[in-house]
């Protein structure tokens with residue numbers, strides 16, 4: 507087997523064999539006439555420039571084919587650092603935000619994370635990224651249409667460790683608890699207690715939450731990224747930069 511280079515050594519000249527073998531073979535982007543790997547490598551270089559330093563995260567972002575998670579008409583934009591519509595009023599998060607959150611979630615961990623809970627599967631892209639970095643991923647979606655779409659999108663990747671669940675993620679998923687890490691792709695007023703209960707001691711949660719000081723121009727409450735560490739002595743919370751996520755809603759539809 508070919509050895510992968512240690513990343514990010516010589517970022518601009520990553521050899522072709524670099525993409526992770528477990529992910530479906532690299533496809534040509536329909537209509538672009540260009541190799542999607544080259545697009546991902548450029549995206550990864552941008553993420554590195556933005557400050558993402560965790561080699562495992564950059565590796566995962568470089569291997570998951572994001573263009574497979576969006577409509578064909580949007581495929582040409584799929585490696586830009588932008589969120590895109592995925593139907594039912596929801597969006598696939600910006601690659602920069604996915605990488606940032608997942609890097610925070612790993613918190614410098616060596617090797618794979620244990621069990622991870624994701625709230626808000628959406629199109630399944632972030633679940634696929636997490637699938638490269640965690641032993642098991644439980645991902646919940648409250649909209650049936652997107653849950654089905656994610657299942658369809660993820661099928662060719664054959665990620666046996668990614669488990670998609672249809673339900674209200676506000677209550678977490680007790681059957682998989684305790685989790686080494688919990689990540690939310692939708693923002694509520696506060697972090698539901700169920701998530702904290704289901705987080706392992708020593709575990710970390712990363713989620714957008716409503717935050718007054720991140721208020722927009724109209725005075726509406728903005729969102730900020732929350733990092734919550736569960737320790738033997740309780741929880742430690744840190745609010746980071748402002749973010750824009752779709753709202754966390756209760757119930758299913």
Ligand code: SAH
Nearest residue numbers: 626628629631632648675676691692754755
């Ligand atoms: N990680 C996703 C981002 C999807 S957007 C991706 O890579 O595409 C966030 C998703 O959270 C939406 O699909 C929305 O329906 C879902 N969501 C909002 N509230 C939820 C809840 N209580 N439980 C589960 N999913 C929820």
